Amino acid sequence: MKRVFGIKKDKEPPPSIQDASDRINKRGDTVDEKLKKLDAELSRYKEQIKKTRPGPAQEALKARAMRVLKQKRMYEGQRDMLYNQTFNLDQVAFASEGLKDAQQTMSALKSANKELKGMMKTVKIQDIDNLQDEMMDMMDMSNEIQETLGRSYNVPDDIDEDELMGELDALEADMGTEADGVPSYLQPDKEELDLDAELNLPSAPSGNAAAAGRANAQGEDELGLPTVPRASVRS
Secondary structure, eight states: OHHHHOOOOOOOOOOOHHHHHHHHHHHHHHHHHHHHHHHHHHHHHHHHHHHSOTTHHHHHHHHHHHHHHHHHHHHHHHHHHHHHHHHHHHHHHHHHHHHHHHHHHHHHHHHHHHHHHHHHHHOOHHHHHHHHHHHHHHHHHHHHHHHHHTOOSSOOSOOOHHHHHHHHHHHHHHHHHHHTTSOGGGSOOHHHHHHHHHHTOOOOOOOSHHHHHHHHHTTBOTTSOBOOOOOOOOO
16 A cells, blocks of 8 residues: 555755855855956956957957846845845844743743742731841840849949049049159058157167167167176276
């Protein structure tokens, strides 16, 4: 049966826009090559016509040049037609690519919309508000803890301006005394000096050698007490 009726052949797929454009471009290249040859031939006839005297020979060259020129016009018309076809195919290809891009964009938007809907089901505004409130409460508690831990102990907070000026004056007086060469903590207290003046007590003896010599000359020891006479040794 197959030998009698044959086998049905599969239809070839229609050419794509790119295939048709490539084929037209090849034809255009062929026409351009022919036009170049015709231009060269016309240039040669032109030079020959210039060198030939008027007469039958020149008329024959002109007739050949006219025939070549007609062929050139014909090929130029074909080339223009091919250029128009290529332009139309480019426009169709551009429109087709634009539609493909639009389809891909729509598919991407649909997929993104579906994903966003699924994500929005898991995220609730109320949960976000509650989370923000909890974070604010924890930050307030943290600040209170830091303030409590950084609190000073036994530091009076009710110091007025008079006390402050008094402390500054006392500090200035201490610094002036230390500037004289004697630290304030080694200087005698004013009350002790007043008490010594009222009791009229003698000054403490110094321990140098000159004071000891004067004490011996007056019959007193180093402490200001009368000395005991020593017995002389007789030989």
